[in-house]
Amino acid sequence: MSTSPWQTITLRDGATLRARIAGSGTPLLLLGNLVSWEFWHHQIPFFAQHYRVIAPAYRGRPRPGCSALDALAADVPDLLARLGESRALLMGHSIGAMVLARLLEQQPQVARAVVLANGFLWLRLVPxxxxxxxxxxxxxxxxxxxxxxxxxxxxxxxxxxxxxxxxxxxxxxxxxxxxxxxxxxxxxxxxxxxxxxxxxxxALEYAHPPDLSGARVPVLLVSGAHDTWMQPWERNRLAQRLPCGTQVVVAGRGHMTPMVAPDVFNTTVLAFFRRVESGML
Incomplete structure (x- = not known):
């Protein structure tokens, strides 16, 4: 397993991202929440045993002509291309899941399979x-x-x-x-x-549920049973509208499932990816 603490990647518009890269093989891109790659410290060493894990920080400036949400989604294929990849397994948590949902709406061909962990249909800041x-x-x-x-x-x-x-x-x-x-x-x-x-x-721009009806790649929804950002009926509705989607709800957990239940989360996601690779999904 090869490990590089950081790699700096320059995107098409000149913005630079730092990414934590570890392991080898099929690329697996991780998009975090408000704290970027550090959130994945339970996942990076685990999945680096099986995949080439790419955990980038987010850009720090707007992309000309793009909303913030579209810019962050557009960075995914751009980043992969700079690393010599055209498609990848994708996993996002919270805001990262929202960004990947937008990517699935716009460029689903980039994804081999997607894990949306503790995402939400739209941001609730008021009663x-x-x-x-x-x-x-x-x-x-x-x-x-x-x-x-x-x-x-x-x-x-x-x-x-x-x-x-x-x-x-x-x-x-x-x-x-x-x-x-x-x-x-x-x-x-x-x-x-x-x-x-x-x-x-x-997150503010994501004011409406995503339309993932065109996402013909396998999608796994993972959430905590006590996650107040995604109500049970919302989880079910999103899963039902996914052409190739399934969901797992982790009992007794809230919004930080990958951090507070890493063993359950990691084994669940790895089993999902294994089914994708074997052609079962």
Whole structure:
């Protein structure tokens, strides 16, 4: 197994990404949540025994002419091409799953198979009574992020992120052990401003459920039974609309399933990939 701590890749528009690369064989690209590749520290060594694992950080600047969500999705085939790959196994968590869902809408041919872990159909930042209004307003908040976020004091950014993204959705208040809360928080604080804004903007732009009816590749949905970002009826609806989709719900877990239940998650995903490679899916 070959391992390179970091590799810097220059994309077509001149943006540079750093990626953690380990292992060899069929490429497996991992897209993380707010803290990029560090979230996958339970997965990288495990899957590097079987695949060429590519765990990139996200870009830190807009792609000209693209929304943030489209830019992050377009980076996937661009990054793979720079590494000499045209297709890959793809796995994303939370915002990473949303980015891969957009990629499946636009360029499904890039994927051999896809794992969407703890994704969500659209971002909820307000009480249910305001959801309809929020769906219309959220996509227009991106310019404000670029204007305001970099100017906020560091402490204000942490409080804002916790209040809007973590506390509101109860991700870090229920069903996750204290060690996972601390791990995510301190990894988040080291994330660059531009990269953070790109991901927050992508999440805000994702105001409607994805249309994955054209995704003819195998898709596995993995979620925690107590994940408040994806209600059971939403999980079922998304799975039913996937031409080649299936789902696994991990009992007793919330939004951070790959981190807090790595053994169950890793073996489940590996079994899925093995079925794909054997032609059973």
């Amino acid at each position: 249910p009574a305001l959801h309809r209004v929020a769906r219309r307003v959220q996509p227009h908040l991106t310019p404000l992020l670029w204007t305001i976020y970099p100017r906020l004091p560091w402490v204000a950014r942490q409080l804002l992120a916790f209040g809007l993204l973590w506390g509101t959705q109860l991700i870090f208040l229920r069903h996750e052990p204290a060690c996972a809360k601390r791990e995510m928080f301190f990894a988040y604080t080291n994330t660059g401003d531009g990269s953070m804004i790109m991901r927050l903007s992508a």
